[in-house]
Amino acid sequence: MNTPPDIDARALLRRMLDAAIAAAQPALCIPAALPGVPQGRLLVIGAGKASAAMARAVERHWPGPLAGLVVTRYGYAVPCERIEIVEAAHPVPDQAGLDTARRMLALVQGLTEDDTVLCLISGGGSALLPLPLEGITLADKQHVNTLLLKSGATIAEMNCVRRHLSASKGGRLAAACYPARVVTLLISDVPGDDPIDIASGPTVTDPTTCADALDIVRRYGIDLPTHVLEVLASGRGESVKPGDPRLARAEAHLVATPQMALEAAAQVAREAGVTPYILGDSIEGEARDVGKVMAGIALQAATRGQPFAPPCVLLSGGETTVTVRGKGRGGRNVEFLLACALALRGAPGVYGLAADTDGVDGQEEIAGAVIAPDTLARAWAAGIQPQDSLADNDGHGFFQALRDSVVTGPTLTNVNDFRALLVLPA
The missing domain is CATH 3.40.50.10180 (Glycerate kinase, MOFRL-like N-terminal domain)
Structure with missing residues (x-):
């Protein structure tokens, strides 16, 4: 996955989520x-x-x-x-x-x-x-x-x-x-x-x-x-x-507040040698559209070092929306991630986590999910078409099949959505 040996991307993303939740206890x-x-x-x-x-x-x-x-x-x-x-x-x-x-x-x-x-x-x-x-x-x-x-x-x-x-x-x-x-x-x-x-x-x-x-x-x-x-x-x-x-x-x-949670996550990133950038604590819009935009920023950072040079993490909060057109299991955070993964197209060094800080994304007892450079490849190898999953609003089904769901259980707090895109040197 082209991950530097001194940074475990998935573990770091989860530590940032845990810190965000802990700050709002x-x-x-x-x-x-x-x-x-x-x-x-x-x-x-x-x-x-x-x-x-x-x-x-x-x-x-x-x-x-x-x-x-x-x-x-x-x-x-x-x-x-x-x-x-x-x-x-x-x-x-x-x-x-x-x-x-x-x-x-x-x-x-x-x-x-x-x-x-x-x-x-x-x-x-x-x-x-x-x-x-x-x-x-x-x-x-x-x-x-x-x-x-x-x-x-x-x-x-x-x-x-x-x-x-x-x-x-x-x-x-x-x-x-x-x-x-x-x-x-x-x-x-x-x-x-x-x-x-x-x-x-x-x-x-x-x-x-x-x-x-x-x-x-x-x-x-x-x-x-x-x-x-x-x-x-x-x-x-x-x-x-x-x-x-x-x-x-x-x-x-x-x-x-969401800002307090994002600042706690940012501190975890700094301690790991990754520069955090809080892009906003009140970002709204269709989840799939926000996913595309955030992917575009991450790609620019990964390929051009602009506006931020790797290693960095792009943090954001707020509450996106999903206009339900399909028959899938929904979830705004997993819809964000699925759209983000499609836009990233397997870009090396880019990882992401999105979750609801209350532990429930949509109506599922699942907080969210993670993406990695191999997310699309693993889906295709399993016979799953990511674009079809997105069209059916079935982010939860997609990430559960890949075993990439994030399950926290009841967190006993709620400061809205937590999103992190980690950009590491490829």
């Missing part, structure tokens, strides 16, 4: 962000793939009494003593998530100005708190989520639609806590780290409107049921807007 980032002890009660609520681990960090470092309720993805629960942890479905919501969302809204009723609600929010919270507005059913929410996931819409666009069909998102959860103080700790999984897009912003005000959501639905040709469209068209789904007095005592703090 709640045990590291939660303790310093905890609020002061209130005169009244501390009530802990939360939703997301990292929320259970966040709750455990709160329990271990909170000096006084507390109680609460947090919902996380199936398989992501961790033991807590005073905060109840419930598991529900992601990315398509289920009854367990709906029941928990109802319980959470009931739990925050009757609070006083002396009380503090500590809200722990991370990626995945949109699906895990699926409380629909009146006239919309759980089945409707499931259908809408499925359509959004296949549409090619960005995460910000998807969450805009979700906020305006929800009784808990777009600031509504914080409004229900009034007059208590609300402190939200956020682990960001969205490009730009805007709190309104993390779990669709249940505790922050929302400047977007029903009209914005309706524009997104029309732009992507999303065929919503008539009664769901009516919620948007009538304005009945309007969210909590900036300046609402119910959120005057609500504050939000980012405790872990």
Whole structure:
């Protein structure tokens, strides 16, 4: 594979991924962000793939009494003593998530100005708190989520639609806590780290409107049921807007971000004698298109030493999208890698890893995959046509057949996608 003997490309890529995940662990980032002890009660609520681990960090470092309720993805629960942890479905919501969302809204009723609600929010919270507005059913929410996931819409666009069909998102959860103080700790999984897009912003005000959501639905040709469209068209789904007095005592703090994860990976590269370049922490677009562009940059580095000379690693984060046209198993990170491998055409010295830092790429219990200069050759030798796999949106099937999948298991955090293209001297 033309790999210098002093650098194991695959091992280095995996160490960088592991460092990115470790940098966003709640045990590291939660303790310093905890609020002061209130005169009244501390009530802990939360939703997301990292929320259970966040709750455990709160329990271990909170000096006084507390109680609460947090919902996380199936398989992501961790033991807590005073905060109840419930598991529900992601990315398509289920009854367990709906029941928990109802319980959470009931739990925050009757609070006083002396009380503090500590809200722990991370990626995945949109699906895990699926409380629909009146006239919309759980089945409707499931259908809408499925359509959004296949549409090619960005995460910000998807969450805009979700906020305006929800009784808990777009600031509504914080409004229900009034007059208590609300402190939200956020682990960001969205490009730009805007709190309104993390779990669709249940505790922050929302400047977007029903009209914005309706524009997104029309732009992507999303065929919503008539009664769901009516919620948007009538304005009945309007969210909590900036300046609402119910959120005057609500504050939000980012405790872990994609940039922090990329910087941790960059340090691992430096220690291995490889120069890291962070190209962006909020890169969006069709996964296959981003893959082609990143491959072009890597090829220029490998063949011309421009804009970066080998050995170097090109790091990026964000959240690409996949417009599903085939019948494969999907996964935006594996789609990125498959398109990248095709564009690289077996270029010597270029390796790549892409994975979702929560351990789940798409709906598979697989974080992502790796590519190497021999990826295409091994596929052809096995009778697999990479171009056909890409056309069928079957990145997971492709990389599993080559035994190049990356499986982390539940990581208990989520700072979005991690991508690394390692360029070594050929």
